[in-house]
Amino acid sequence: MNARSDAIRKIGKSGKISSHSNPQNRAHQFGQNVFHRGLIEKLPKKAAKNWLDVLDGVGKLDLDNADVIAESLKNWAIEHGATHFTHWFQPLTNASAEKHDAFLSWSTHGMVLEKFKGKELLRGEPDASSFPSGGLRATHEARGYTAWDPTSFPFLWEGGDGCTLCIPALFFSWKGSALDHKIPLLRSEEKLNHVVLKLLDLCGQKAKRVYSTLGAEQEYFAIDRSLFLLRPDLLLSGRTVYGAKPAKGQELEDHYFGAVKNRVMAYMQEFEDAAIKLGIAVKTRHNEVAPAQHEVAPLFERASLAADHNILLMELMRNCASKHNLACLLHEKPFKGLNGSGKHNNWSISTDTGQNLLDPEENSLVFLILLTAILRAVHQHSALLRASIASAGNDHRLGGAEAPPTILSVYLGDALNHIVEGIVHGKTGELKLRAVDLGLSSWPRHEVDASDRNRTSFFAFTGNKFEFRAVGSTAHCALPISTINAIVADSLQILLDEIASEVKDQQLSGEALFAKALPVLKKALKGAEPVLFSGDNYSEQWEQEAEARGLPNIRRSFHSFDQFIDKKAIRVFEGILSEEELHSRFEVMVEQYAKSINIEANLMVELFQTQILPTAQKDFSERGIAKQYSSLIDEAVEKTEEIKKMQSQLSDMGWEAKAKVFCELISPKMEELRTLVDQLELIVDDALWPLPKYRELLFVI
Numbered sequence: 001m002n003a004r005s006d007a008i009r010k011i012g013k014s015g016k017i018s019s020h021s022n023p024q025n026r027a028h029q030f031g032q033n034v035f036h037r038g039l040i041e042k043l044p045k046k047a048a049k050n051w052l053d054v055l056d057g058v059g060k061l062d063l064d065n066a067d068v069i070a071e072s073l074k075n076w077a078i079e080h081g082a083t084h085f086t087h088w089f090q091p092l093t094n095a096s097a098e099k100h101d102a103f104l105s106w107s108t109h110g111m112v113l114e115k116f117k118g119k120e121l122l123r124g125e126p127d128a129s130s131f132p133s134g135g136l137r138a139t140h141e142a143r144g145y146t147a148w149d150p151t152s153f154p155f156l157w158e159g160g161d162g163c164t165l166c167i168p169a170l171f172f173s174w175k176g177s178a179l180d181h182k183i184p185l186l187r188s189e190e191k192l193n194h195v196v197l198k199l200l201d202l203c204g205q206k207a208k209r210v211y212s213t214l215g216a217e218q219e220y221f222a223i224d225r226s227l228f229l230l231r232p233d234l235l236l237s238g239r240t241v242y243g244a245k246p247a248k249g250q251e252l253e254d255h256y257f258g259a260v261k262n263r264v265m266a267y268m269q270e271f272e273d274a275a276i277k278l279g280i281a282v283k284t285r286h287n288e289v290a291p292a293q294h295e296v297a298p299l300f301e302r303a304s305l306a307a308d309h310n311i312l313l314m315e316l317m318r319n320c321a322s323k324h325n326l327a328c329l330l331h332e333k334p335f336k337g338l339n340g341s342g343k344h345n346n347w348s349i350s351t352d353t354g355q356n357l358l359d360p361e362e363n364s365l366v367f368l369i370l371l372t373a374i375l376r377a378v379h380q381h382s383a384l385l386r387a388s389i390a391s392a393g394n395d396h397r398l399g400g401a402e403a404p405p406t407i408l409s410v411y412l413g414d415a416l417n418h419i420v421e422g423i424v425h426g427k428t429g430e431l432k433l434r435a436v437d438l439g440l441s442s443w444p445r446h447e448v449d450a451s452d453r454n455r456t457s458f459f460a461f462t463g464n465k466f467e468f469r470a471v472g473s474t475a476h477c478a479l480p481i482s483t484i485n486a487i488v489a490d491s492l493q494i495l496l497d498e499i500a501s502e503v504k505d506q507q508l509s510g511e512a513l514f515a516k517a518l519p520v521l522k523k524a525l526k527g528a529e530p531v532l533f534s535g536d537n538y539s540e541q542w543e544q545e546a547e548a549r550g551l552p553n554i555r556r557s558f559h560s561f562d563q564f565i566d567k568k569a570i571r572v573f574e575g576i577l578s579e580e581e582l583h584s585r586f587e588v589m590v591e592q593y594a595k596s597i598n599i600e601a602n603l604m605v606e607l608f609q610t611q612i613l614p615t616a617q618k619d620f621s622e623r624g625i626a627k628q629y630s631s632l633i634d635e636a637v638e639k640t641e642e643i644k645k646m647q648s649q650l651s652d653m654g655w656e657a658k659a660k661v662f663c664e665l666i667s668p669k670m671e672e673l674r675t676l677v678d679q680l681e682l683i684v685d686d687a688l689w690p691l692p693k694y695r696e697l698l699f700v701i
């Protein structure tokens with residue numbers, strides 16, 4: 001019996017569902033492990049006010065308060081069982097990083113005290129030479145600094161038998177360059193805030209602060225852990241590099257929104273409990289299209305918090321899976337031929353008073369100008385947006401008739417299309433409708449809601465927010481959101497400048513203001529119109545039509561990375577990422593792309609040589625069919641040798657050159673090798689095949 005059949009036999013026998021969930025009132029449990037607003041309010045007055053002002057975006061941190069805050073944090077953490085603290089930060093790896101220190105200091109007489117000083121709260125200094133920096137920090141200047149990020153809440157992380165106080169932190173080099181995802185995201189919020197406040201001011205509206213909001217729908221696969229462990233490719237790269245199509249895949253469409261299996265439900269319940277305690281308002285859960293695929297979505301919140309929470313949630317999901325003898329796969333495409341996983345980033349803009357500025361019902365002139373700025377931005381910077389979701393993993397998913405293609409288009413729905421067309425083409429009939437709307441609070445809401453969802457669109461308006469559907473499931477939300485914030489802030493500023501030159505110094509409002517803004521909006525909407533598309537984005541005709549419209553279609557991520565160092569990007573990222581920082585991101589992305597494909601190539605070669613080839617040869621010779629299938633084996637051996645040779649020729653190249661070879665030459669070879677091995681899988685004696693098959697990975701649970 002091989003390890004594979006042994007594992008399946010055990011799974012079949014076990015039948016027991018472990019449940020560690022202790023569901024109580026979730027509203028009561030919410031944020032139990034977070035040093036939340038309520039606790040901040042109880043700090044000494046001066047410190048409390050200062051921290052709350054920072055949280056609300058209307059104040060700067062006063063360093064003098066650090067000692068008092070640190071002391072309270074320590075007491076709270078120790079009361080809850082914490083022994084250690086860490087700065088919790090987000091280097092350019094799509095995961096969080098931490099380095100724990102105990103709350104210990106020497107007292108006199110050789111004893112120790114539990115201490116946490118303001119200095120330790122404010123700054124950490126991880127020896128950070130091993131984090132990706134894209135050349136911003138040479139190894140001999142290995143210092144990286146972490147600094148407390150008071151815009152996010154400290155929390156307790158329970159893992160193993162330990163409990164750690166995590167201080168959300170920023171990560172930067174000794175020259176002050178951003179080395180993390182969080183700094184640009186916060187800067188992009190600042191920039192957007194600044195411009196949108198000007199828009200509100202123009203339209204006679206008041207707000208203290210404006211935020212981008214984010215609700216991240218997270219897709220994932222949950223499969224049995226013992227089978228997962230028998231797949232070195234899943235273990236090391238997150239996706240299966242081989243695997244023949246199973247007799248049944250997702251064609252019966254019986255999984256989407258189907259009843260969740262008990263074992264998976266117990267798992268969902270447990271990671272949700274932990275998420276709730278960490279202040280992550282997980283709301284929606286359901287089965288997705290592919291077998292073993294699911295989704296979890298929290299309620300939206302301020303984007304920088306939502307981005308932190310998404311990283312935490314992914315960590316919880318991975319961690320908790322092993323307790324249930326499951327493995328959580330967050331890769332964009334774990335299984336060929338089945339739907340991949342995305343992380344739809346629902347994005348909007350909200351005021352401090354909770355007014356959603358992309359809700360057409362709530363405010364119309366502001367909405368109309370914002371909408372125009374967004375369409376203009378997406379049209380002008382579509383290649384940059386494409387780059388913001390680029391990765392080796394997402395390449396397997398985009399354009400696979402399951403996720404948006406690599407052409408960026410916007411879906412608005414009938415109601416808004418109507419309005420845009422009305423403005424662009426000056427149709428009086430529409431204008432009348434619009435004039436009613438311009439009262440501007442009375443757009444019938446049902447009209448917007450009635451517009452259908454377009455699930456094939458890259459960037460779709462869904463009633464009161466945009467859904468950026470092309471983001472990959474492992475991605476950090478910060479890059480796509482910072483990019484949207486950056487391009488929208490830029491376009492809005494341009495529109496506001498143009499409107500200002502029409503308005504001159506007059507104090508206008510209502511219809512008079514609208515009349516002045518109209519030509520500006522008309523020009524911008526006309527320019528952006530090619531990016532609007534309501535049809536089926538998965539169709540071939542769209543590809544042709546998009547080309548005729550002049551929309552970029554960057555099929556492979558590698559060819560989009562240089563958008564980040566393009567002159568246009570350097571301008572729109574001003575104040576968010578400097579030219580030097582953009583270059584470093586470009587380098588990190590290119591390097592990660594090459595490394596990911598290299599790992600997969602290594603896996604393909606190793607698995608073929610050490611597991612598949614010996615099994616196939618043995619089986620075919622024992623069954624006397626070696627001759628019949630020798631060409632299949634010979635071809636696979638040949639492809640393996642070609643891949644090895646190409647890899648060996650890369651050693652002297654820089655990362656960009658390597659990434660190009662992986663993208664253009666090695667990936668196609670890997671695909672060819674895979675096709676051969678997948679054919680072998682369907683011939684070799686099932687009892688001997690070493691790797692768990694798709695039907696087992698997807699259906700045995």
Ligand code: ADP
Pocket residue numbers: 213214215216217284297298299300301346347348349356464465467
């Ligand atoms: P779908 O039908 O697209 O699958 P879901 O209910 O799974 O919708 O997810 C929608 C997500 O959009 C949720 O996370 C929700 O909180 C979020 N969302 C709703 N309104 C906003 C908003 N104004 N800004 C950002 N995200 C929002």
Ligand code: MG
Pocket residue numbers: 217284295297
């Ligand atoms: Mg959803």
